[in-house]
Amino acid sequence: xxxxxxxxxxxxxxxxxxxxxxxxxxxxxxxxxxxxxxxxxxxxxxxxxxxxxxxxxxxxxxxxxxxxxxxxxxxxxxxx
Amino acid sequence: xxxxxxxxxxxxxxxxxxxxxxxxxxxxxxxxxxxxxxxxxxxxxxxxxxxxxxxxxxxxxxxxxxxxxxxxxxxxxxxxxxxxxxxxxxxxxxxxxxxxxxxxxxxxxxxxxxxxxxxxxxxxxxxxxxxxxxxxxxxxxxxxxxxxxxxxxxxxxxxxxxxxxxxxxxxxxxxxxxxxxxxxxxxxxxxxxxxxxxxxxxxxxxxxxxxxxxxxxxxxxxxxxxxxxxxxxxxxxxxxxxxxxxxxxxxxxxxxxxxxxxxxxxxxxxxxxxxxxxxxxxxxxxxxx
Ligand SMILES: Cc1ncc(C[n+]2csc(CCOP(=O)(O)OP(=O)(O)O)c2C)c(N)n1
Ligand code: SF4
Ligand code: SF4
Ligand code: SF4
Ligand SMILES: [Mg+2]
Numbered sequence: 001x002x003x004x005x006x007x008x009x010x011x012x013x014x015x016x017x018x019x020x021x022x023x024x025x026x027x028x029x030x031x032x033x034x035x036x037x038x039x040x041x042x043x044x045x046x047x048x049x050x051x052x053x054x055x056x057x058x059x060x061x062x063x064x065x066x067x068x069x070x071x072x073x074x075x076x077x078x079x080x
Numbered sequence: 081x082x083x084x085x086x087x088x089x090x091x092x093x094x095x096x097x098x099x100x101x102x103x104x105x106x107x108x109x110x111x112x113x114x115x116x117x118x119x120x121x122x123x124x125x126x127x128x129x130x131x132x133x134x135x136x137x138x139x140x141x142x143x144x145x146x147x148x149x150x151x152x153x154x155x156x157x158x159x160x161x162x163x164x165x166x167x168x169x170x171x172x173x174x175x176x177x178x179x180x181x182x183x184x185x186x187x188x189x190x191x192x193x194x195x196x197x198x199x200x201x202x203x204x205x206x207x208x209x210x211x212x213x214x215x216x217x218x219x220x221x222x223x224x225x226x227x228x229x230x231x232x233x234x235x236x237x238x239x240x241x242x243x244x245x246x247x248x249x250x251x252x253x254x255x256x257x258x259x260x261x262x263x264x265x266x267x268x269x270x271x272x273x274x275x276x277x278x279x280x281x282x283x284x285x286x287x288x289x290x291x292x293x294x295x296x297x298x299x300x301x302x303x304x305x306x307x308x309x310x311x312x313x314x315x316x317x318x319x320x321x322x323x324x325x326x327x328x329x330x331x332x333x334x335x336x337x338x339x340x341x342x343x344x345x346x347x348x349x350x351x352x353x354x355x356x357x358x359x360x361x362x363x364x365x366x367x368x369x
Contacts, residue, residue, distance in 0.1 A: 006133055014093035014130065014137035022098060038081050042264050043301050045096060045103040047088035059092035063099035063290075064298030077298075 015059075019046065023062035025077040027055055033074035040066035040075060082264045085111045087139070094137035096129040099297025101287040101304065103129070104261045105203050106174065112271040113199075115140060117170040118157055122150040122184055124176035125210040125289075126203060150175040151188035151200065158196045170275045171198040177218035178208040181244045192251040192280045199274040199281045202244065205289035213292045217242035220312075221359065222352055223344045225292075230347045240359065248282040249318050255281035257317035257326075261288070262304030266315055266326055273319070286313045294343020306338040311364040325369060332369070335360050 003009070029040070034053055041049045048060040055066075067075040089110035096103040102125055110117065117140045121127045127144045130137040145153040154173035161169050173191075175184050180202040188200060207225050208214040215228040220241045224230040228237040249256045255277040259267040267285065274281035288303035290296070295303055307313035308327065312335055315327040335357045339345040348356075 002133075008131065008134055008136045011136065011139045012091035013135045014091050014132075016135055017093040017095070019093055019095075038084055041084055042082050042108070043104060043261075045098075045100045045107070045300075046094070047090060047092045047107055051084055051086070056092065061098035063300075064296070065099055065300055068298040069301050 018058045019061050020056075020058045023057075023060060023080055025062040025064060026057070026080050027060065027062065027064070027066055028076050028078055029053055029055055029066075030074045030076070033072050035072045035074075037071055039069040039071065043069050082108065082268050083111075089113075089115065089117075089139040090130070091137045091139055093135070094130045095132060096125070097291050097297070099290040099300045100125075100129070101261050101289060101300045102126050102203050102205065104300070105201075105267075105285055105287050106130075108261070108264055108268055109172065109201060109271050110140060112268045113170045113172060113275055116168060117141075117172060118143075118161070120145060120150055120154045120157060120171070120173040122175040122179035123147040123210070124179050125205070126174055126176065128210050147179050148183040149187055150179060150184055151191035154198050154200065155191045155194065155196045158198050162197070167197075171196075172275075173198060173200045175200070175202050176209070177202060177204040177206060178216040180204075181217040181242050189251065192248060192253050192282065195253070195279045197279055199271070199277075199283065201271075201283045201285055203285050203287045205287050205292055206241070207289075207292050209289055209292045218244065222339075222348050222356055224347060225344070235348065235352055236344075245282070245284040248284070251280075252321075253280040253282060254278070254320050255317070257283050258313070258315055259283055259285045260304045260308050260313060260315060261285065262301045262308060263315060263327060270317060270326075273317070292344070294346075295341050299341065303338070303342065306333070306341075309333045310335045310338040311360050311369055312338050314364065314367055314369055316367065325367065328369065332364065
């Protein structure tokens with residue numbers, strides 16, 4: 001059923017769409033090496049790194065930005 | 081660094097390309113503005129990737145409008161809120177470069193002229209990306225696009241980028257700034273300033289696009305950084321008529337370092353690269369970088 005005006009009433013409902021299935025490379029984050037700069041959180045296009053630097057693989061598309069912008073090489077991209 | 085919120089106001093699950101700079105831009109802007117915000121977006125990658133019916137990635141009220149109408153609809157939203165006495169709501173409009181510097185220019189100009197209390201953010205990926213990389217007025221000199229293709233008869237786009245932030249400044253609005261997703265602190269500060277400004281504010285944000293520019297998805301931020309470090313994109317603000325550079329590269333890198341990694345510039349001859357370098361040098365000299 002299409003709502004009048006195509007109104008969508010559930011904010012953030014894109015979460016139904018698990019974009020993690022797009023991934024060909026998977027970021028693996030080593031918390032031992034992490035220096036808490038938060039680059040991986042700030043630059044993730046898919047809001048997939050939380051405050052504790054856990055990666056949400058349901059949505060992470062494996063773009064590799066977090067690994068590329070990590071100043072301490074704490075993130076490695078490994079083939080799925 | 082940038083404050084990290086407990087909840088991102090742009091949800092995951094959107095359909096942006098892996099490594100999309102537009103989603104980084106909008107996530108940062110919304111998180112800076114907070115939940116008391118209404119967002120408006122013209123047609124383009126941003127709207128298409130975030131609202132495939134019946135889903136939305138927006139965690140704040142959002143309205144999608146026609147390609148040319150972001151400025152006009154944001155004016156109406158702002159007026160309606162003002163008449164209801166809701167003066168504390170942030171009204172933010174987004175438009176791509178096509179939606180801003182080309183087809184949406186007149187409605188945006190009117191909104192700025194009337195002085196609506198809103199922030200307009202142009203997310204500039206330097207072409208019409210959503211429809212397959214056609215040139216816009218914001219496409220830089222030398223870039224190949226599907227409507228300015230390089231080949232035996234052409235080297236690609238033959239006109240320089242339209243100077244949109246200065247066109248906005250010429251409206252005499254209280255706040256105009258340029259920004260880049262590669263400098264998030266600078267960008268977030270400008271978004272907050274724009275929101276606090278009484279009246280119209282305009283931010284022109286450069287947003288590298290992995291698909292349209294032709295670089296691997298992990299290098300989105302690096303491309304933004306190279307644009308700024310080479311002086312190809314200059315970070316400044318104009319607050320009540322006062323011009324300030326907000327970031328100065330320690331030593332300006334040759335523009336070739338920015339052009340070389342991108343497929344859209346890979347065909348350029350040394351002479352054309354030299355021409356672009358001279359153009360960038362002149363722009364930097366004019367703005368005092
Ligand atoms: C009046 C009108 N003309 C053409 C289109 C087709 N169209 C949809 S998105 C788009 C390109 C948008 O380019 P831009 O504003 O730069 O945003 P981007 O997709 O690059 O993010 C075009 C031409 C349209 N939707 N409406
Ligand atoms: S690989 Fe890309 S999508 Fe995945 S967590 Fe890193 S930045 Fe986010
Ligand atoms: S980018 Fe690297 S160092 Fe910085 S918070 Fe993420 S994992 Fe830690
Ligand atoms: S084409 Fe560019 S702007 Fe559009 S979704 Fe892909 S990366 Fe983002
Ligand atoms: Mg565009």
